[in-house]
Amino acid sequence: MMKSFKFEVVAQDKKARVGKLMSPHGxxxxxxxxxxxxxxxxxxxxxxxxxxAGVGMILSNTxxxxxxxxxxxxxxxxxxxxxxxxxxxxxxxxxGFQVFSLGFGIEHEVGKMTKxxxxxxxxxxxxxxxxxxxxxxxxxxxxxxxxxxxxxxxLDGSVHFFPPEKSVATQIKLGADFIVALDECTxxxxxxDYTKVSMERSHRWEMRSLLAARDKxxxxxxxxxxxxxxxxxSAKFVSEGDFFGVGIGGALVNKKxxxxxxxxxxxHLDPAKPRHLLGIGAIDDIFEAVERGVDIFDCVTxxxxxxxxxxxxxxxxxxxxxxxxxxxxxxxxxxxARELLAYRLATIHNVKxxxxxxxxxxxxxxxxxxxxxxxxxxx
Amino acid sequence: MMKSFKFEVVAQDKKARVGKLMSPHGxxxxxxxxxxxxxxxxxxxxxxxxxxAGVGMILSNTxxxxxxxxxxxxxxxxxxxxxxxxxxxxxxxxxGFQVFSLGFGIEHEVGKMTKxxxxxxxxxxxxxxxxxxxxxxxxxxxxxxxxxxxxxxxLDGSVHFFPPEKSVATQIKLGADFIVALDECTxxxxxxDYTKVSMERSHRWEMRSLLAARDKxxxxxxxxxxxxxxxxxSAKFVSEGDFFGVGIGGALVNKKxxxxxxxxxxxHLDPAKPRHLLGIGAIDDIFEAVERGVDIFDCVTxxxxxxxxxxxxxxxxxxxxxxxxxxxxxxxxxxxARELLAYRLATIHNVKxxxxxxxxxxxxxxxxxxxxxxxxxxx
Numbered sequence: 131m132m133k134s135f136k137f138e139v140v141a142q143d144k145k146a147r148v149g150k151l152m153s154p155h156g157x158x159x160x161x162x163x164x165x166x167x168x169x170x171x172x173x174x175x176x177x178x179x180x181x182x183a184g185v186g187m188i189l190s191n192t193x194x195x196x197x198x199x200x201x202x203x204x205x206x207x208x209x210x211x212x213x214x215x216x217x218x219x220x221x222x223x224x225x226g227f228q229v230f231s232l233g234f235g236i237e238h239e240v241g242k243m244t245k246x247x248x249x250x251x252x253x254x255x256x257x258x259x260x261x262x263x264x265x266x267x268x269x270x271x272x273x274x275x276x277x278x279x280x281x282x283x284x285l286d287g288s289v290h291f292f293p294p295e296k297s298v299a300t301q302i303k304l305g306a307d308f309i310v311a312l313d314e315c316t317x318x319x320x321x322x323d324y325t326k327v328s329m330e331r332s333h334r335w336e337m338r339s340l341l342a343a344r345d346k347x348x349x350x351x352x353x354x355x356x357x358x359x360x361x362x363x364s365a366k367f368v369s370e371g372d373f374f375g376v377g378i379g380g381a382l383v384n385k386k387x388x389x390x391x392x393x394x395x396x397x398h399l400d401p402a403k404p405r406h407l408l409g410i411g412a413i414d415d416i417f418e419a420v421e422r423g424v425d426i427f428d429c430v431t432x433x434x435x436x437x438x439x440x441x442x443x444x445x446x447x448x449x450x451x452x453x454x455x456x457x458x459x460x461x462x463x464x465x466x467a468r469e470l471l472a473y474r475l476a477t478i479h480n481v482k483x484x485x486x487x488x489x490x491x492x493x494x495x496x497x498x499x500x501x502x503x504x505x506x507x508x509x
Numbered sequence: 510m511m512k513s514f515k516f517e518v519v520a521q522d523k524k525a526r527v528g529k530l531m532s533p534h535g536x537x538x539x540x541x542x543x544x545x546x547x548x549x550x551x552x553x554x555x556x557x558x559x560x561x562a563g564v565g566m567i568l569s570n571t572x573x574x575x576x577x578x579x580x581x582x583x584x585x586x587x588x589x590x591x592x593x594x595x596x597x598x599x600x601x602x603x604x605g606f607q608v609f610s611l612g613f614g615i616e617h618e619v620g621k622m623t624k625x626x627x628x629x630x631x632x633x634x635x636x637x638x639x640x641x642x643x644x645x646x647x648x649x650x651x652x653x654x655x656x657x658x659x660x661x662x663x664l665d666g667s668v669h670f671f672p673p674e675k676s677v678a679t680q681i682k683l684g685a686d687f688i689v690a691l692d693e694c695t696x697x698x699x700x701x702d703y704t705k706v707s708m709e710r711s712h713r714w715e716m717r718s719l720l721a722a723r724d725k726x727x728x729x730x731x732x733x734x735x736x737x738x739x740x741x742x743s744a745k746f747v748s749e750g751d752f753f754g755v756g757i758g759g760a761l762v763n764k765k766x767x768x769x770x771x772x773x774x775x776x777h778l779d780p781a782k783p784r785h786l787l788g789i790g791a792i793d794d795i796f797e798a799v800e801r802g803v804d805i806f807d808c809v810t811x812x813x814x815x816x817x818x819x820x821x822x823x824x825x826x827x828x829x830x831x832x833x834x835x836x837x838x839x840x841x842x843x844x845x846a847r848e849l850l851a852y853r854l855a856t857i858h859n860v861k862x863x864x865x866x867x868x869x870x871x872x873x874x875x876x877x878x879x880x881x882x883x884x885x886x887x888x
Binding site: 169207464470474475 | 549550552555578582586587594835838839841842843845850853854
């Protein structure tokens with residue numbers, strides 16, 4: 131582990147923890163929420179906006195940047211930090227979620243890509259149609275085999291073999307501070323047998339990811355779907371492996387199951403490693419997860435809601451009632467008039483809201499009153 | 510004239526002038542370029558962006574704000590400055606240009622509204638069809654009569670009688686520092702007879718505007734199309750009238766005729782009054798107009814070009830050649846990825862470019878080398 135990367139737990143209130151995550155691009159306090167800069171931009175914001183909203187660390191998507199503008203282009207330009215003008219720490223994901231959302235996400239109609247892509251690219255990777263009967267599962271825009279996934283670009287239909295080694299090499303080219311091992315994110319509709327087969331393959335991919343990484347500032351990812359024995363096995367694998375941090379993956383669409391999974395895996399996690407609940411960002415989910423020892427969150431929801439005029443925690447600023455409201459009238463007008471400024475101002479609000487919420491959570495843990503703060507926010 | 514409104518010429522290089530335009534919201538140096546906040550927002554920018562780009566004064570559109578959110582709403586909220594968070598001077602137009610663009614602009618297919626609206630609202634104001642034979646000319650979305658224009662909203666088809674008194678009352682409700690008398694902006698395709706009839710009616714509307722204005726911080730507007738005797742007559746009317754400033758109107762699509770008009774009217778303008786060439790903002794036009802004594806410009810073109818990826822003076826940042834260019838690669842990527850940040854960053858560039866250009870022009874006039882600077886920019 132490079133000396134400049136470090137995680138320390140500095141305070142605890144039952145299982146909830148306050149920590150400090152250090153990197154060459156500075157330290158962030160946890161529990162932390164990372165806004166998502168999918169395409170090297172937190173949508174509608176510049177990096178000064180992020181700083182002013184109190185953002186310490188962001189997440190960016192390897193799959194998207196690999197396709198456009200390309201990791202070599204960004205590397206040539208000095209890396210992602212320089213490219214987008216962000217001097218804080220960056221975590222890149224592995225592309226594993228896109229393996230899911232381009233594949234079973236489409237087939238099971240549970241991923242956000244469903245609407246985006248179904249039918250958009252003719253043919254796909256599997257005109258023949260067999261699936262599930264062998265390890266080589268074929269789905270619409272992503273094919274999963276032992277060697278690695280092969281996906282079709284949602285931009286131009288080009289075909290890309292994206293094994294763990296390529297995911298890691300891409301993340302290193304991007305110059306991320308923290309990287310994530312490649313896994314397959316399974317769908318909540320997968321059965322026990324597929325989930326087990328997939329999890330075991332993910333573990334092999336993650337080992338290969340580790341071997342490919344020059345530094346060990348890597349998060350492993352726990353899979354195993356809604357199955358207790360698989361989650362426990364995966365938790366042990368990641369926690370005991372030579373990973374810097376623990377990612378908790380899977381399309382966690384069911385809030386109850388998400389809480390159960392966190393309860394199952396908690397006892398098996400190394401308390402010295404930071405824990406990142408991938409892709410989660412609803413207020414109640416954050417409280418439930420922090421209560422169960424999670425340190426890091428990322429999610430596009432707060433910024434996506436903002437662009438629809440939904441201000442956290444619960445104001446729909448597009449409603450007519452805000453037309454004459456001195457506090458919201460201008461933003462209401464900007465949304466009604468479809469002015470670009472609307473999306474930025476609302477996004478600043480929601481990101482700032484999330485940062486304030488996380489600061490309140492940290493403070494409450496420091497003062498051993500997390501449960502009380504949770505009561506305020508979660509029914 | 511209210512004491513806090515004042516215009517002073519502080520330097521001159523032949524006919525080109527440097528001036529100072531004072532208002533309760535501060536002073537701006539002329540020649541000045543006003544970015545256009547059509548709907549109370551310079552598209553993609555917030556007011557801090559404007560300040561940082563060096564913007565002193567902006568123009569906002571009475572017609573648009575009258576329809577949405579409504580002048581009463583803005584007045585109730587404390588006026589346009591407070592509504593949009595802008596503490597510099599604001600000039601509002603009269604709606605006269607929209608009388609043109611909703612009317613003959615559509616019929617003659619010369620206005621920007623042509624594409625936007627033709628056929629959008631069924632019926633229009635003139636299902637019968639006669640026109641041109643009487644003073645009451647009927648066109649698609651705006652009908653012009655002696656009492657005033659009646660237009661149909663491009664938003665919902667509602668019908669609005671908008672006489673000079675209403676235009677002025679609306680501008681006063683908005684709380685603009687400088688307001689504009691209502692006129693009819695004629696089309697370059699109108700013949701001499703219609704242009705003369707229209708100009709004379711515009712003069713009557715402008716007199717009524719003056720009478721309706723509580724303060725006299727009003728710009729009259731010169732019309733008269735491409736006809737010398739009409740332009741001279743209109744220049745005398747506005748210059749000798751009790752207007753604070755001189756607007757130069759008409760759809761000046763022909764650069765040669767625009768220069769001729771400025772040559773014709775120049776000798777008839779009171780040198781003590783600021784001169785605003787309405788809706789003009791191309792670099793060469795600005796130089797030609799400043800050379801002929803114009804002080805103020807406004808135009809949506811710089812901000813509109815920015816949103817298409819065209820950086821002033823002449824870079825199309827969407828071109829593939831900028832993919833690896835350290836100076837432009839990020840902006841290129843943002844445009845290719847259709848990230849909202851692209852539009853803001855490019856707009857900041859173009860507004861800043863215009864502000865720098867105007868500062869250079871002022872400096873060159875101070876140093877009696879305007880002609881030399883013009884040579885650099887105009888072939």
